[in-house]
Amino acid sequence: MTARLPVFPLATVLFPGLVLPLHIFEERYRALVRDLLGRPQGAPREFGVVAIRRGWEVAPGAGRAVPGGDEVVLHEVGCTAELRQVTELDDGGFEIVTVGRRRFRVVDVDRTAAPYLTAEVAWLPEPAGANEVTELLAARVIAVFRQYLGLVRPGEQEVSEQLPEDPTVLSHLVAATAALTVTDRQRLLAIDDTAARLRAELRLLNREAALLRQVRAVPVPLTELAAPPAPN
Template sequence: MSRLLPLFPLNLVVFPGEKLNLHIFEPRYRQLVHDCATENITFGIPAFLNGEVQPIGTEMRLIRIEKLYESGESDIRTEGVGVFRLGEMLRQAPGKLYAAGYVDDLPDDATEDPDVRQHIGTLVAQLYNILGLSPTLLTLPPHYRMFDVAHQLGLSNEQEYQLLTLRSEAERQELVRGHLEQILPVLSETERLKERVRLNGHFKNLTPPSF
């Protein structure tokens, strides 16, 4: 059955389990934060992409208000708790300044392929090595989900949204694996070309072929 959920559309994709820090300054969202804190309610972040609110979003809970300013603005910590499908959207919730929408909770199949996850770990390590980044993936728990690493893979907003719409971990694994297998050869070739440019003009000690 659909339920009414306050909405906070943003130009980004948030995943279940993700910690998101926000600075709140608009009066309507200041009111939303107040209601979350005093009434223990949640709110939804549907992605605002390509000029419109998308139908799939992430339900968020307020962890705490980190700082409250004299102006009424605040810094808050939130966490994603689930995924919903947005039906009818109201520009204002009844008696409120902020938007709301009738949503349905979406189930999720957590079944994964351990071999694919291990392969993805190897691909991510290669990605970080090419980019010269620290392998933060290695600090994740053994049974991390694709949602846990999605922001670290160079996905576009549209690709992240596609990942959010998938209802099984196995499908998300396939999307991530396909993305990494597509971009790694391109990045490797780019690095090879950069190295050739760096070497251009240097004195070279080359051994001529023997005839």
């Protein structure tokens, strides 16, 4: 099953259930927000967020380089953003708060049907509920993620974040909040199976934790290592 969505290219990856605030200053995306607000009551007010694979442009009148437009190359998998809060600004822009909802694969991009990009998308499957394998993996991810957070914030005595018990929700939260690259996050978003996503996160968290331990093991500040040696 496919659908047609407005698309907002960004230099970030959105996951289902995660909050994404946005400042809308460019006219074509102001038009996108106005079109969403103009939909009938009860109709879904969501657009697709797709991370940029390559390319930037200077939009007419924008005055600065921004993602999007004819030259940008998008990743294949994105996530819809549901409009939750909208504040219109004096200059005609918007401050909006969105929440990720559904993953999709881009089938075709249309650059001419609207002031903004639109795309035909195919919805990706989301597993329902947990099973023994995902529950075991989720417990391991929680343990490693807490260790990782302890390395990120070494001054805190205890990491007390409330982490979700649902394995799929947990996998999305970890992917969005760990200090990963856009490429790493994009790979995680594209994984359909929760167990496979959790296994990938275990590898990434162990990698990041090992790097953090190496940095903390350096006996002098990194800034000193970068400075030229003092003359004798």
